[in-house]
Amino acid sequence: MNSEMSTLLWESVATHVINLYLDQIEKVRNELMKHIIGSERCYDIIRMGPKAFLNLCTLLRDHGGLTHTRGASIEEQVAKFLHIVGHNVRNRVMSFFFRRSGETVSRHFHRVLDALIELEDKFLKQPDGTQVPPEILNNNRFYPYFKDCIGAIDCTHVRVKVPIELAPRYRGRKYYPTQNVLAACSFDLKFTYVLVGWEGAASDSRIVKSALTRRYPLKVPQGKYYLADAGFPLKPCLITPYRGERYHLQEYSRNPPRNPRELFNNRHSSLRMSIECAFGVLKKRFPILQTSTEPTYGIKTQNKIIIACCILHNYLMSEDPNQNLIDEVRHELTIESGLQEGHQAQRENNDDTARAELVRDNVVGSMWITY
Known part of the structure; x- marks a missing residue:
């Protein structure tokens, strides 16, 4: 009898100690979340302010299907995800601060990732071309010459983790494997289309041709076009600059345009810089997309991370x-700009190119008259 009572006593003490320990851990998590949301350094920790963070949590709950788990709130799950993509830290770092196992941190990360992907249709919307972008409409340097332009398009490289046997396909201009990501954006720096998964060795022109013809294509309304650099083919839906003329803005800093083609290139460059700026802001906000370190996620997860970061970018x-x-x-x-010239696409002699040249020449003619 004494032995049984002793066993029950020790079990009771052990249960009490465990409960105290769990309560202490929960207190640590609550204090950490209060510090994240209530601190002036909220932006430094999760790349956004408290109001934007709480609104994002509501969006992920109402439209992304994210729910509380038995032991973690939506806010905690989202905060962990944002810190990981915003600082490119490993799961074990978040495991230490939040007193969670690595498996739990990983599970929460993927729950938030999937919820963000559910917001793709809400935040990655292609333009219908019915309205002239205000950045063009309200600027006499661009209107009415670029009134049919709906945005800018370009590719950027994001480092990937692939099996050794696949590495040569993903090794393009970089010595490490990357994927070549195609994206289009509006002139307010919001992404409207993102295509992931192409090997780093794939050319920009090859990728955009695929984007225009795939099952879920890059849609360009009739009579409208995107601005693209010389790495893309000249088409009625893709207007590139004139070759053999000055292009980058830095080249015009002291010497203004001297002929119609230079004037077109100068203004083309001013507008097209929006996609480069969008990429720059995206990668500064979310260092997990930078190429300084090898990612820890496989390429399928990395593809979803790129899409999720573009959605977050548009939201922010x-x-x-x-x-x-x-x-x-x-x-x-x-x-x-101007320090490094990109690869140029090969010329294509076809009807599409001829129609695109006509569109470009018409813009140049009217622009030069009023210059």
């Missing part, structure tokens, strides 16, 4: 744009 451009970050990126691009 409305909710918490951070003008200082945008200005910083624009300044860097102005300094760097």
Whole structure:
């Protein structure tokens, strides 16, 4: 009898100690969340302010299907995800701060990732071409010459983790494997289309041709076009600059355009810089997309992370744009432009090219007259 009582006593003590320990851990998590949401350093920790964070949690709950788990709130799950993509930290780091197992952190990360992907149709919308972008409409440098332009398009490289046997296919201009991501954006720096999964060795022209013809294509309304650099083919839906003429803004800083083609290239470059700026802001906000370190996720998860970060970018451009970050990126691009010329697409002699040249020449003619 004494032995049984002793066993029950020890079990009771052990249960009490465990409960105290769990209560203490829960207190640590609650204090950490209060610090994240209530601190002035909220932006430094999760890349957005408290109001934007709480609104995002509501969006993920109402439209992304994210729910509380038995031991973790929506806010905790989202905060962990944002810190991981915003600082490119490993699961074991979040495991330490939140007193969670690595498996739990990983599970929460993927829950939030999947919920963000559910918001793709809400935040990645292609333009219908019915309205002239206000950045063009309200600027006499661009209107009415570029009234049919609906955005800018370009590719960027994101580092990937692939099996050794696949590495050569993903090794393009970089010495490490990357994927070549195609994206289009509006002139307010919001992404409207993102295509992931192409090997780093794939050319921009090959990728855009696929984007225009795939099952879920890059849609360009009749008579409208995107601005693209010389790495893309000249088409009625893709207007590229004139070759053999000055193009980058830095080249015009002291010497204004001297002929119609240079004038077109100068204004084309001013507008097309929006996609480079969007990429720059995206990668500064979310270092998990930068190429300085090898990612820990496989390529399928990495593809979803790219899409999720673009969705977050668009959300923040409305909710918490951070003008200082945008200005910083624009300044860097102005300094760097012209230092490195991209690869040029091969000329294509076909009816599409001829029609595109006619569109471009008409813009040039009317622009030069009023210059």
